Amino acid sequence: MRQILVAGNWKLNGSRKDIVGLIGRILAGAGDTGDTRIAVCPPFVYIPLVSELLSGSKIAYGSQDVSDQESGAFTGEVSGPMLTDFGCSYAIVGHSERRALYAEDDAFTARKFAAARRAGLTPILCVGESLEERDAGITEDVVARQLDAVIDLEGIAALGDAVIAYEPVWAIGTGKTASPQQAQDVHAFIRGKLAGLDKGVADKVQILYGGSVKGSNAAELFAMQDIDGGLIGGASLQADDFLAICRA
Numbered sequence: 133m134r135q136i137l138v139a140g141n142w143k144l145n146g147s148r149k150d151i152v153g154l155i156g157r158i159l160a161g162a163g164d165t166g167d168t169r170i171a172v173c174p175p176f177v178y179i180p181l182v183s184e185l186l187s188g189s190k191i192a193y194g195s196q197d198v199s200d201q202e203s204g205a206f207t208g209e210v211s212g213p214m215l216t217d218f219g220c221s222y223a224i225v226g227h228s229e230r231r232a233l234y235a236e237d238d239a240f241t242a243r244k245f246a247a248a249r250r251a252g253l254t255p256i257l258c259v260g261e262s263l264e265e266r267d268a269g270i271t272e273d274v275v276a277r278q279l280d281a282v283i284d285l286e287g288i289a290a291l292g293d294a295v296i297a298y299e300p301v302w303a304i305g306t307g308k309t310a311s312p313q314q315a316q317d318v319h320a321f322i323r324g325k326l327a328g329l330d331k332g333v334a335d336k337v338q339i340l341y342g343g344s345v346k347g348s349n350a351a352e353l354f355a356m357q358d359i360d361g362g363l364i365g366g367a368s369l370q371a372d373d374f375l376a377i378c379r380a
């Protein structure tokens with residue numbers, strides 16, 4: 133039985149004051165979230181604050197990105213060892229906003245995935261198709277290509293201790309959620325593809341769904357066989373919404 137993971141991706145949001153309030157409310161309400169593993173991914177600069185606020189709790193935290201490099205002349209970058217230095221457990225890599233807005237391609241994403249693992253972080257590898265790709269009937273090709281870049285660089289075994297987040301680009305921040313069956317179909321495709329290479333890895337890997345998950349739709353999504361939790365954007369900025377998803 134795979135554990136359910138609910139990870140909040142705060143994106144470029146928050147202030148010191150907002151985050152103290154948000155974490156306070158999450159900690160106060162997280163008592164009845166059962167076995168669900170909860171994580172939050174703040175902007176880099178707030179990681180030390182989040183680390184302090186969460187100390188002694190079971191809630192994990194991570195980054196929204198990670199450098200493909202470890203150290204050196206790479207202005208503006210934050211490396212995996214720096215993130216583990218501050219207690220991060222996870223690093224999101226290949227989020228569609230990084231891919232689309234910052235031109236991060238499959239190969240670069242794969243190098244970030246590798247860098248996260250080298251540092252002892254669990255990568256949360258985001259994959260997913262655009263609306264044009266879905267309409268063209270190439271969703272599976274796109275997702276397979278995104279996965280293959282990582283498998284080619286790191287090998288299939290590397291996915292066994294990673295997290296994959298299927299995030300259809302058309303569902304991110306749009307209020308348009310994939311139906312549970314639409315999401316399940318792609319999750320099953322991902323697991324099936326991995327099973328073709330290594331059944332143990334396929335059984336073990338957590339596959340999250342992301343894209344307009346809310347308290348009101350989380351339960352039906354998480355009830356699907358191959359959906360092991362969610363990567364939550366907008367709703368993770370509201371403690372009540374986020375906790376409702378964690379309880380689902």
Ligand code: PGA
Pocket residue numbers: 141299303304305306307342343344345363364365366367
């Ligand atoms: P959303 O974002 O929940 O606001 O749609 C999800 C994500 O981008 O990870």
